[in-house]
Amino acid sequence: MxxxxxxxxxxxxxxxxxxxxxxVNSKKLxxxxxxxxxxxxxxxxPAFTLGEPAFITSVSIAKGRFSYDPxxxxxxxxxxxxxxxxxxxKFVTRPIFEMRAGxxxxxxxxxxxxPDETILQGQRYFTFALEAVYTFKPKHSLQFAYWNxxxxxxxxxxxxxxxxxxxxTEIGVAKKLxxxxxxxLFYINYTAENDGLFIVPKASAAVKKIPxxxxxxxxxxxxxxxxxxxxxxxxxxxxxxx
Numbered sequence: 001m002x003x004x005x006x007x008x009x010x011x012x013x014x015x016x017x018x019x020x021x022x023x024v025n026s027k028k029l030x031x032x033x034x035x036x037x038x039x040x041x042x043x044x045x046p047a048f049t050l051g052e053p054a055f056i057t058s059v060s061i062a063k064g065r066f067s068y069d070p071x072x073x074x075x076x077x078x079x080x081x082x083x084x085x086x087x088x089x090k091f092v093t094r095p096i097f098e099m100r101a102g103x104x105x106x107x108x109x110x111x112x113x114x115p116d117e118t119i120l121q122g123q124r125y126f127t128f129a130l131e132a133v134y135t136f137k138p139k140h141s142l143q144f145a146y147w148n149x150x151x152x153x154x155x156x157x158x159x160x161x162x163x164x165x166x167x168x169t170e171i172g173v174a175k176k177l178x179x180x181x182x183x184x185l186f187y188i189n190y191t192a193e194n195d196g197l198f199i200v201p202k203a204s205a206a207v208k209k210i211p212x213x214x215x216x217x218x219x220x221x222x223x224x225x226x227x228x229x230x231x232x233x234x235x236x237x238x239x240x241x242x
Contacts, residue, residue, distance in 0.1 A: 032059075033059040034058050034242060035057050036057075036215075036238060037053070038056065038235050039235055039237065041073065046194065046196075046230050048108050053076045056073045058072075065089055067087075069084075082109065086102055086103070087103050087104075092132075096134065097132070099130070100131050102127075105125075105126060106124070108123050123153050125149055126149075126152065128150075129146065131143070142165070145163040146162055148160055158190065163186035167180065167202075168181055177206075177207060181204075182201075182203075185198070185199055193227065196230070203216045211241045215237050
């Protein structure tokens, strides 16, 4: 943990001296967001998976190098699934390469069963993140991510998440139809026997000038010690992008 935090500060300091002044002092405020409904609330860490249809709303408010990126997830019964509160800082902003550090104060909700009733229990997590995107062609990119999750309640899990994702966007297959596709490989190492290597194919389709996106996500364990062994899982959804 200390090494990760030290790396964040060192890279941020180096970047502050290397970036042009106009990019550092940009005062323009931008905002974007999306709302989606999906068939099967899937999370990268299986312990956080909802396993039933869900709504997800995300917002991004950015100014200069800083952004606030909250994400809210709910079941179709409007019971909360998770709340994310991401704060990000971009300390490298180049045309083909970006790197940012992030901190997330999140809450995951699950049912806690008592003999006579079921209680909705919230568990708090702190997450430290280091993420990078390398664009080697206009529509081809590689994304790297490292997360360190720290559960704050007794009995919550703690550990590491590492991910590499290759993505190609805006694949034209017809006059108005645009496809995107990606492949993610991630490794998790968490307490309470939550370890494994997973592969995730992703695909999406959209019609030009219409802010709707149809997407698919699959997830398959390559190796894992999770019991029961996680088999193939998949998710389809429809998103409205602002």
